[in-house]
Amino acid sequence: MSKISIIGAGAIGATTAFALQQKQVAREIVINDVNQEKALGEVLDLIHGSALNSPCTVTLGALEDTKDSDIIIITAGVAQKPGETRLDLVDRNYKIFKSFVPTIAKLSPDAILLVVSNPVDILAYMTYKLSGFPKERVIGSGTVLDTTRLRSLLGKYLGIDGRVVQGYVLGEHGDSEFVPWSSLTIGNIPIKDFSNQLSIEWDEATEKIIADDVKNAAYEVINRKGATTFSVAAVLTRIVEALLKDEKTILSVSTLLNDYCGVNETYLSVPTIVGKNGVERALSIEFSEEEEGKFVNSAKLMKQYIDRINEN
Numbered sequence: 001m002s003k004i005s006i007i008g009a010g011a012i013g014a015t016t017a018f019a020l021q022q023k024q025v026a027r028e029i030v031i032n033d034v035n036q037e038k039a040l041g042e043v044l045d046l047i048h049g050s051a052l053n054s055p056c057t058v059t060l061g062a063l064e065d066t067k068d069s070d071i072i073i074i075t076a077g078v079a080q081k082p083g084e085t086r087l088d089l090v091d092r093n094y095k096i097f098k099s100f101v102p103t104i105a106k107l108s109p110d111a112i113l114l115v116v117s118n119p120v121d122i123l124a125y126m127t128y129k130l131s132g133f134p135k136e137r138v139i140g141s142g143t144v145l146d147t148t149r150l151r152s153l154l155g156k157y158l159g160i161d162g163r164v165v166q167g168y169v170l171g172e173h174g175d176s177e178f179v180p181w182s183s184l185t186i187g188n189i190p191i192k193d194f195s196n197q198l199s200i201e202w203d204e205a206t207e208k209i210i211a212d213d214v215k216n217a218a219y220e221v222i223n224r225k226g227a228t229t230f231s232v233a234a235v236l237t238r239i240v241e242a243l244l245k246d247e248k249t250i251l252s253v254s255t256l257l258n259d260y261c262g263v264n265e266t267y268l269s270v271p272t273i274v275g276k277n278g279v280e281r282a283l284s285i286e287f288s289e290e291e292e293g294k295f296v297n298s299a300k301l302m303k304q305y306i307d308r309i310n311e312n
């Protein structure tokens, strides 16, 4: 049972606090936002339902109140408006991050920082730099959300439990992400064989439709309801649970890669062992030539943004 702080009580931060409360994994949740009135409204609403769960205090806090957190979830900043990409947010959100990351890092020197704000891979890297923390304790939520979307949509298409899909979305959490179909299995059976057995159509066109649906999922939701909330909150709760319970599970979080397919000093998502120390190990995966090209392309794009920020 732990202390979790959430910086940013907007659509994602507030829904995540609710999901954490329902999952009963924390003893204390501190919510911080520059918009104190809105944040207080969220805190009161959460307190009012709290008697249904195991005790967990929920408070509105200044940055100082995040002191000695075990995990700090960072969802502060601007979100995509219809028509914007995640990368369009980088300068505005980096400026916001500079205003609080050094402070929260000093107040909770042993915490794990879970970066969610977009563009998440670039901001996770910048948080790693601004905090001075070891790379293991600065994690981007990366493509855990996209991987969950992939499993959910594939499960729906194939008419099976999405949890038996063994496969990930990798690379950037954004438009250059990709699905390494060559290693994806369903119950240990390559997806083509599985589909054949069930007489379900499966070809490259189907792969592209599913991968595009996953990639464009956020746009589809944002265009209609303004923000993604439930799926992100569920995913963040899943990551927190894996950290607190020392699960040593494998999640496609965004982590600092060095000497990985020739990629260096870049945060990107790959299958990663996650436990109580944060990132325990980023695993290598056998890519096809085309997949490796996509991965390297994602990395190059991230590096361009990181280099531009570092130059300014």
Ligand SMILES: NC(=O)c1ccc[n+]([C@@H]2O[C@H](COP(=O)([O-])OP(=O)(O)OC[C@H]3O[C@@H](n4cnc5c(N)ncnc54)[C@H](O)[C@@H]3O)[C@@H](O)[C@H]2O)c1
Binding pocket: 007, 008, 009, 010, 011, 012, 013, 032, 033, 034, 035, 038, 075, 076, 077, 078, 079, 080, 089, 093, 096, 099, 100, 115, 116, 117, 118, 119, 120, 141, 142, 145, 173, 227, 228, 232
């Ligand atoms: N990584 C993912 O999978 C994922 C998924 C969805 C959204 N996001 C990103 O998460 C971020 C939040 O999205 P949202 O929909 O909740 O946005 P939102 O606009 O609803 O909330 C952002 C909140 O941050 C607060 N804020 C701004 N500056 C702050 C500061 N200095 N300190 C504390 N709080 C501050 C704002 O007041 C606001 O309440 C966005 O960048 C969005 O793109 C990431």
